[in-house]
Every structure is written in C-alpha cells, then in structure tokens.
Amino acid sequence: MPQEFLNAIAIAEKHVFLVYFMLFLAAIAQDKRVSSLVIGLFVLCASQALSVGAAPDLYLIATPSGIAYKFVWYGFWLLTNLMFVWLIYQLHLIHEARVSMTTTAISLQIVLNSVLQLLDFSDRATADIQLFAVAYQILIPTLTVGIVPLILVLWGYEYRNKRSIAAAEA
Numbered sequence: 298m299p300q301e302f303l304n305a306i307a308i309a310e311k312h313v314f315l316v317y318f319m320l321f322l323a324a325i326a327q328d329k330r331v332s333s334l335v336i337g338l339f340v341l342c343a344s345q346a347l348s349v350g351a352a353p354d355l356y357l358i359a360t361p362s363g364i365a366y367k368f369v370w371y372g373f374w375l376l377t378n379l380m381f382v383w384l385i386y387q388l389h390l391i392h393e394a395r396v397s398m399t400t401t402a403i404s405l406q407i408v409l410n411s412v413l414q415l416l417d418f419s420d421r422a423t424a425d426i427q428l429f430a431v432a433y434q435i436l437i438p439t440l441t442v443g444i445v446p447l448i449l450v451l452w453g454y455e456y457r458n459k460r461s462i463a464a465a466e467a
Contacts, residue, residue, distance in 0.1 A: 304436075309315055309442040314345045324452075334452060336388045337400030344407065345380045345441070364422050371418035378411040399451040406444045413437060 321338040328335055351373070359370035385404055389396055418434040420426060 306438045306442055310438045313442055313445070314342070314349060317342045317345055320445070320448060323345055327456075331388075331392045333389065333394045333400045333417065334455070335395035336385060336392070336394060337397070337403040338448075340385050340388070340407075341403050341444070342355050343384075344377070346378060367418065368419055371414050375411055375415050378407050378414070381407050397451075397455055399448055399455060402447050403444065406440050409440055410437060413440075 317338065321335070321342050324332070324334045324338050355370050355373055361368050385400060388394075389400075413429070413433050413436055417429040419444055420429045
C-alpha cells in the first residue's frame, strides 16, 4: 500500500470529528427535526468523540505486555460499539423514525469496526501471529474516514428520492 495513502488517512482521521460534526449540524438544519439521519450522525459524532477522548488513556493501559491489558483495549471498544448500535436502535424507537440507508451505513461501519477488533484480539490472544494486525491498523482509520463520502452519497440519494416523492404527491 502506498505510504502517501496511509499518511493521508492518518491526517484525515485526526480531523474527521470536525467533518462529522459539520455533517450533523447540516442534517439538523436540513431536516429541522430528529430524523434517522440526525440520529445516525449524532451517534457517529459521539463515538468519534469518545474515541478521541479515551484512546490515549486506553493506549497507556494496553501498552504493557499481557493479554489482560490488551483485553481492556479491545473490550472497551467492543462494548462501546455495541452501546452505540443499541443507541441508534433506541433513538429510532423513541422518535418512531424509519431507519435510513445513511444510518444503516453508519451502523454497518460500527459493526465492521467491532469485527476487526474481535479478529485482531482473537489473533493476539491465541497464536499471536499478527495476521490481522496490519488489516486492523489500516482498515479502522480507513473506515473512519471513508464513511464520509458514503454518507454524502447516500444522503444525496435519499434527499433526491424524498423530493421526487413529494413532487409526485403534489
């Protein structure tokens, strides 16, 4: 993989919270209510804020050798990802919102992050052959940054469909 791509992803990942937050504010301005898009972007912002805030401390805890220390790192991310998917579900129930394709993509990104965490931890806890280490180090930041263009495409598609339906009903 070209080093330029990895460097670009690393730089983009440091600033991705601002992009998530701007998308969240734009969704609120457009929808003017709690919609599936607003819920999905809110959870995405919350998960990234937690990631930025907790990662340095968790990294210090997971630095010593030993599987228990690594479990703290992976266990924390798996539990928080589970909590965020549950939060998306609960907020949709509370607001009686239909799940949009955009929010489905956000949920899928969270689940894929969890699967990568689980695979990497399983490798480290058993054979420790570092089979998933490179994939883990590349795919987590790539998913974090790569969800942005997907959100924009799906949001545009859903907006166009919503306008077409409204025009047909008028």
